[in-house]
Amino acid sequence: MTARILIVGGGIAGLSAAWGLAKRGFRVELFEQGPLPNPASSSHDEHRIIRHAYGEMQGYAHLIVQAFAVWEQLWQALGRRHYLETGSLNLLRCETPWYEGTRESLAALGIGFHDVPLDRVAAMRPMLNLDGVQRAVETDGAGMLFPVRIVTDLVVLLGRLGVRLHAGAKVTAVDPVRGTVTVGGRVHEGDAVVVAAGAWADRLVPSLKGIGVPSRQAVLYLAPPPDLAEAWATAPVMIDMSQDGDVYCLPPRDGMRLKIGDHVFSRRGNPDEDRIATEADLARLWTAARACYRDLDRYAVLEPKACFYTVTKDERFIVRPLDAKGWLISACSGHGFKFGALMGEGVAAAIAGERDPAGVEAWAAGLE
Ligand SMILES: Cc1cc2nc3c(=O)[nH]c(=O)nc-3n(C[C@H](O)[C@H](O)[C@H](O)COP(=O)(O)OP(=O)(O)OC[C@H]3O[C@@H](n4cnc5c(N)ncnc54)[C@H](O)[C@@H]3O)c2cc1C
Known part of the structure; x- marks a missing residue:
């Protein structure tokens, strides 16, 4: 049997x-x-970010190769792909071991990792606030599921x-x-x-x-103003690293909305609660996001959302x-x-x- x-x-x-x-x-x-x-x-x-860039957690950079292979098998079984390769843009506002760890593991995997001059980033991505950014790094092998x-x-x-x-x-x-x-x-x-x-x-x-531990996390879905729509439509997934924690962003591509969230864990909440982010949930994220993106007050808020994961x-x-x-x-x-x-x-x-x-x-x- x-x-x-x-x-x-x-x-x-x-x-x-x-x-x-x-x-x-x-x-x-x-x-x-x-x-x-x-x-x-x-x-x-x-959307969710997928990337090889794992800083000091190099084991995960190698494991993601296996993960991509299983996604590929799933696309075969489904007869369609649910992945958009965008590359990633990483802005470093502080010294972080992420840089060396990622450079090393991506070199070992043969995946592109390039420092980008800040004036080039400013010209291509006018939505970014680059004040205080020390380094910009683009990587291949990244995108949105x-x-x-x-x-x-x-x-x-x-x-x-x-x-x-x-x-x-x-x-x-x-x-x-x-x-x-x-x-x-x-x-x-x-x-x-x-x-x-x-x-x-x-x-x-x-x-x-x-x-x-269950952790209630907030994200913001936003609509950019028309004058920035073109720059957003070609943007990669972006991660902004500072001493206060990472802010990540998934651009509005392939029919999806622009989403901004942070990687600072609340470590509180009950997953049976609703999924609507309150002002208290969002306070920290707004402050962090304003430090990363210019003119956020000109964006329309489409949905303040809460979500739970275990950390x-x-x-x-x-x-x-x-x-x-x-x-x-x-x-x-x-x-x-x-x-x-x-x-x-x-x-x-x-x-x-x-x-x-x-x-x-x-x-x-x-x-x-
Ligand atoms: C805001 C946010 C941003 C994220 N960004 C990323 C990202 O960019 N990249 C990335 O890789 N990951 C990201 N993640 C993490 C990722 O989404 C989760 O790690 C992943 O989806 C977890 O999948 P899971 O199947 O373990 O749990 P879940 O998707 O939560 O599924 C668990 C399921 O179990 C069910 N269940 C629970 N208890 C019972 C029960 N007693 N009986 C029956 N059913 C039950 C639940 O209803 C639920 O449907 C993010 C998560 C959040 C919240």
Whole structure:
């Protein structure tokens, strides 16, 4: 009898694990507490950055090569691509080990990394406030993934592959020793259970409590004024690094809106809360964004949005076996979408016996 695998969570990690397992012939059932896909999940947004530039976390620069390969397999399976290569522009307002770490890892990978004169940046990107910028660096091997399109297509693909999809099915307990999940008082038995529950994961996996902490994050969706529209329409993904933390920006391209967010973790909040950013959520982001972009008051605010992910102390993912029949995938950090498909595939390969389960944790943490 073919093994039956139960998956908790319909974000990029759970959907990708389901895809990896269904491809290998497993019987797969996926339980999602909301709709599929779920707008409250971390994986449901217009765009996410993917890049090789990982500073001192060089393991992730190398792992992203594997991630790109899995995305490529997904585009093949879907018959379309949900990725736009834009390159990245990185503005450094302080000394940071990011520069040397990235230069080294991109050189090893043969990926372009160039210092750009600031007067050239000023001419090409009039929306930027370059006061205090010490260095500008462009890199290749970077761009935008389109998550809503990806997770929607994945849900449809899984249905075609025979995965049993349970929307509105909140899992209240997981038993990784017996391989069971409880939904609405009913116990479902599997040969293995994969918990990919994003910012909610510590409710089902007690060992994650205090280690993977839910963090409410704010982003701003904006419309640039007409005189800057042309400059924005050709912009790459941009990251602005200062002592106060990184501000990132995804340009309005391929039908998506302009989005600005920061990489400073709130480490507070409850993922059941709404997804509308309040003035308090946004105060820090507005200050940081105004330091990076000129004339932000001339932009229309389209949506102040809140989102949740789980952060660990060192920003490394936690993907590991739980007892005899369980797996945890917690790629839910500020950089987990780009790796989500790879993490799901890695766990599927381990369950299928194609890779050593004992090695998965270090691999996923970028420490291999
Ligand atoms: C503002 C913001 C910006 C980001 N930017 C980037 C970026 O530029 N690049 C990048 O790579 N990453 C980025 N990320 C991170 C990335 O989006 C996440 O790491 C990734 O989407 C996490 O996927 P996941 O499947 O682990 O979790 P999720 O997508 O949150 O999915 C978990 C799912 O589990 C379900 N669930 C939870 N509990 C239960 C239960 N008890 N029963 C049933 N279902 C349950 C939830 O409803 C949810 O649908 C960003 C995140 C945010 C919030």
